Structures are given as C-alpha cells and as structure tokens.
Amino acid sequence: xxxxxxxxxxxxxxxxxxxxxxxxxxxxxxxxxxxxxxxxxxxxxxxxxxxxxxxxxxxxxxxxxxxxxxxxxxxxxxxxxxxxxxxxxxxxxxxxxxxxxxxxxxxxxx
Amino acid sequence: xxxxxxxxxxxxxxxxxxxxxxxxxxxxxxxxxxxxxxxxxxxxxxxxxxxxxxxxxxxxxxxxxxxxxxxxxxxxxxxxxxxxxxxxxxxxxxxxxxxxxxxxxxxxxxxxxxxxxxxxxxxxxxxxxxxxxxxxxxxxxxxxxxxxxxxxxxxxxxxxxxxxxxxxxxxxxxxxxxxxxxxxxxxxxxxxxxxxxxxxxxxxxxxxxxxxxxxx
Amino acid sequence: xxxxxxxxxxxxxxxxxxxxxxxxxxxxxxxxxxxxxxxxxxxxxxxxxxxxxxxxxxxxxxxxxxxxxxxxxxxxxxxxxxxxx
Numbered sequence: 001x002x003x004x005x006x007x008x009x010x011x012x013x014x015x016x017x018x019x020x021x022x023x024x025x026x027x028x029x030x031x032x033x034x035x036x037x038x039x040x041x042x043x044x045x046x047x048x049x050x051x052x053x054x055x056x057x058x059x060x061x062x063x064x065x066x067x068x069x070x071x072x073x074x075x076x077x078x079x080x081x082x083x084x085x086x087x088x089x090x091x092x093x094x095x096x097x098x099x100x101x102x103x104x105x106x107x108x109x110x
Numbered sequence: 111x112x113x114x115x116x117x118x119x120x121x122x123x124x125x126x127x128x129x130x131x132x133x134x135x136x137x138x139x140x141x142x143x144x145x146x147x148x149x150x151x152x153x154x155x156x157x158x159x160x161x162x163x164x165x166x167x168x169x170x171x172x173x174x175x176x177x178x179x180x181x182x183x184x185x186x187x188x189x190x191x192x193x194x195x196x197x198x199x200x201x202x203x204x205x206x207x208x209x210x211x212x213x214x215x216x217x218x219x220x221x222x223x224x225x226x227x228x229x230x231x232x233x234x235x236x237x238x239x240x241x242x243x244x245x246x247x248x249x250x251x252x253x254x255x256x257x258x259x260x261x262x263x264x265x266x267x268x269x270x271x272x273x274x275x276x277x278x279x280x281x282x283x284x285x286x287x288x289x290x291x292x293x294x295x296x297x298x299x300x301x302x303x304x305x306x307x308x309x310x311x312x313x314x315x316x317x318x319x320x321x322x323x324x325x326x
Numbered sequence: 327x328x329x330x331x332x333x334x335x336x337x338x339x340x341x342x343x344x345x346x347x348x349x350x351x352x353x354x355x356x357x358x359x360x361x362x363x364x365x366x367x368x369x370x371x372x373x374x375x376x377x378x379x380x381x382x383x384x385x386x387x388x389x390x391x392x393x394x395x396x397x398x399x400x401x402x403x404x405x406x407x408x409x410x411x
Contacts, residue, residue, distance in 0.1 A: 005335055006335025006336070006337070006344075007335075007344040008340075008344075010232060010233065011231070011232060011340075011343055011344045011345075012231060012251060012254050012255040013229075013231030013232075013254070013255065013258040013259070013282065013343045013344070013345045014231075014255065014258055014259045014345040014387075014388070015251075015255040016255070017251050017252040017254075017255035017256050018251075018252050019252060019267055020247050020250065020252045020253055020256075020264065020267050020268070021246075021247060021250060021252065022247055022268075023246065023247075024245050024246050024247070025246060027243060030142050030145055030146075032167045032170065032171070033145055033149060033163060033167065034145055035166075035167075035170060035243070036162075036163045036166035036167050036170070037145070037148065037149060037152070037158075037163070039166055039170075040158050040162055040163065040166055041152070041157070041158070044157055044158065046157065048361075048366050048367070049363075050339060050361075050363040050366040050367035051366065051367050051368070051369060053232075053233055053339060053363075053367065054338075054339040054367035054368065056233070057339060064251075067141070069234075069246075069249060070141075071139070071141040074141050074144050074145045074148070075141065075144070077148065078144055078148050081148060081152065083369065084369075086152060086155065086157050087148065087151045087152070087155065091151055092144075092147055092148065092151065095147035095148075095150060095151050096143050096144060096147040098147070099143050099146045099147045099150075100138065100143050103138070104137055104138055105137070105138055106138050106139075106142045106146075108138075109138050109142070109143065109146055110142075110146045214357075231343050231345075232341060232343060258343075258345065258387075258399055259345075259388055259391065259392075259393075260393050261393070261397065262393050262394065262397075263393065274394070277396065277397060277398065278394070278397040278398070279397070279398045279399070279400060280397070280398070280399045280400070281399075281400050281401075282343060282399060282400070282401045283402075284341050284342070284343060284401055284402050284403070285341050285360065285363070285377055285402035285403075285404070286357070286360045286377060286402065287357065287377075287379075287402055
C-alpha cells in the first residue's frame with residue numbers, strides 16, 4: 001500500500017476494478033420508503049444531499065462492501081435526523097425496540 | 111425464496127423480469143427496523159405525514175425511462191425542441207409536462223463524431239427525477255471506477271463498440287447538474303412518428319452505454 | 327480559457343475528484359452559483375460558489391495509461407478549486 005495522501009475511499013474514479021455486473025433488482029417497499037424519507041426530510045430542511053453523502057463517506061469502505069445501498073442510506077438519514085434535532089438517539093432506540101417486538105418480518109413490523 | 115406476500119404470480123421475478131429484493135418475507139433486519147422506527151417517529155413528531163410518504167413513493171414510481179424516451183423522441187422529430195433541449199434540458203422537460211422538481215438537467219447530443227457517456231465517480235448522481243432510480247450497476251464500484259479511465263472497454267462490456275475515429279466524451283456527474291444523453295436517431299427509424307420513436311429509446315441509451323434499439 | 331484544478335488534499339466532503347487534482351483543462355461552460363457542498367455537508371451553508379464545467383483530455387489525466395488520449399472528460403468543478411493557467 002502506498003502512503004495515504006488524502007484520496008478517500010469513495011473517490012474511486014480511475015481505481016482498478018472488475019467487470020460490470022449487469023444484474024438489476026426492483027426496489028422493495030422498504031427501500032422506496034428510505035428514498036422517500038431522504039427526499040422529504042431534505043424538502044423539510046432537515047438535511048441535504050451533501051449531508052447525506054458526508055455521512056455515507058464517513059461510514060467508510062467496509063459499509064460500502066457489506067451493506068446494501070438503502071441500508072447505508074437509512075443509517076445516514078438517521079444520523080442526520082439526530083444532528084438536526086428532529087429525533088434523539090434515545091427516542092430512536094426506544095422506538096426500534098418497540099418495532100422489533102412486533103414481529104419477525106418487515107411486513108409484520110411495519 | 112417464497113414471495114407469497116406479494117400480489118403477483120410470477121415465479122420470483124418482477125413484471126420487468128428482475129428478481130425481487132428479499133424484503134417482506136425475510137427476517138427483519140436491523141436497518142429495516144431503523145427505517146420503520148425513524149419513519150414513525152418523524153410522523154409522530156410532526157416533521158412528515160404518512161400521506162407525504164405515500165405521495166412521494168407514488169411520484170417516484172411514476173418516473174421511469176419512458177419519460178426520457180419521450181423527450182428524446184421529440185428532439186428527433188422537432189428541431190426547435192431539440193435546440194431548446196440542448197440549451198436547457200430541465201426547462202424543455204418541464205415544458206413537456208414532466209415534474210422533475212428542482213433538478214438541473216443538461217442534454218448531451220451524440221453525433222457521428224462524439225459519443226457521450228455519463229458516470230458518477232463519487233457516488234450515484236443520476237437524473238432520477240426524469241428517469242426514475244438508477245440501475246444497480248450504475249452505483250457499482252466497477253462502473254464508477256473504470257468509466258473515467260477506460261470508457262471504451264466499459265462500453266464494450268455493454269456490447270457497444272465505439273469506432274476508433276469517434277470521440278468518447280465521459281461526463282462525471284460530480285455536483286449540481288444531472289445528465290441525459292440524446293442518442294443519435296438510428297437510420298432504420300427515420301420516418302416513424304414521435305410516439306413510435308419513443309419505443310426505440312432505452313434507458314441505457316440515455317446513460318450512454320448502448321444505442322437505441324428497435325422495439326422487440 | 328485554460329484552468330488548473332488545485333492539487334489540494336483537505337479532509338472531509340469534497341466534490342472535486344482526486345483524479346483531476348493538478349490537471350489542466352478548458353472551461354466548457356459556466357453554470358452559475360450553487361451552495362458549496364464543503365459547507366452544507368456540515369450544516370454550514372456559507373457563501374455560494376460558481377460552478378464551472380471543465381473539459382479535460384484523457385492524455386492530460388491518465389498519460390500513457392489512457393485508452394485514447396484524444397477522448398475527453400467533462401466535470402463540474404466549484405470555482406474555488408480552479409486557478410488560471
């Protein structure tokens with residue numbers, strides 16, 4: 001590895017990489033809801049595209065490789081909502097425990 | 111994997127022929143719990159309404175490559191519209207009645223001398239308010255990394271061979287603009303109506319990784 | 327007009343791709359004033375910055391590694407990252 005000089009992991013233009021995988025998927029309801037949360041909280045002035053990306057970048061390359069696109073987005077949106085004062089981590093923790101207790105599938109819990 | 115919660119009968123494939131992402135039927139993930147909890151809290155605390163979320167999902171679902179295809183088809187048959195599109199693609203799209211929100215759009219014309227292709231090396235910027243959400247490969251490390259350094263090789267993996275004498279122009283979508291490629295009209299389609307032509311314009315041809323195709 | 331992208335390496339949220347830093351290109355068009363993402367990303371709006379589209383030759387960016395040196399890349403860059411050549 002060469003010494004780090006400031007090029008961050010997400011800034012990947014020109015990096016060596018494999019062949020393009022053309023597989024696609026249709027978006028699940030929960031993914032569409034994450035997308036809608038980003039659009040609507042931005043329109044409400046609670047976050048921006050830039051603050052979304054800043055958190056995604058700070059999550060690091062491991063998150064990019066191990067989490068799906070909208071998993072990373074909801075993590076970033078949640079952090080942004082805490083930063084904006086729209087929710088507290090305490091509220092989020094309590095609500096997540098309540099949601100988890102509702103059932104074992106997304107359909108049952110949402 | 112079973113999909114008996116969905117109200118369709120295809121065997122694991124959506125109407126567009128893609129596998130469904132595991133969701134309602136699989137174990138609830140930490141991130142799904144977070145989505146539900148955050149959404150409910152934002153509604154409870156008055157930052158959003160459930161109706162807004164429903165409407166936003168509907169709005170996004172109504173955006174698809176078919177919108178961009180109509181824009182391109184009009185540009186093929188109407189030189190005045192094409193000039194307006196190349197001047198300000200956002201305004202030209204709005205004038206056709208598309209709700210593209212505050213998006214700033216630039217149209218890139220393919221000619222017999224220049225082939226344009228769009229990428230976002232830093233994240234996944236895409237003209238989502240016109241074409242809908244981007245395909246998975248557009249967000250992949252492979253596409254984001256390689257398109258700026260070896261676009262011809264990348265395009266060849268999509269089956270598109272650019273002649274050596276033709277210029278390739280890569281557009282790295284880094285900031286506030288979004289891009290749509292206006293592919294050159296195929297000779298086989300000359301004389302068709304605007305409505306017929308729209309069926310030739312594929313999503314990938316508006317990203318620049320393929321050419322328009324005769325409808326199957 | 328010819329410009330060079332500054333070869334700066336600050337930390338944080340930056341929209342100037344690393345592969346362009348220090349490279350020389352030609353202004354393609356000026357787009358207007360936009361919020362500076364280096365501030366808005368941290369909830370610090372600050373003054374708007376001019377956004378400029380710059381065209382680069384592949385040979386300038388990649389040297390001998392370019393597939394075809396005459397091919398081009400166009401990128402939006404905020405004006406505070408550009409210096410005249």
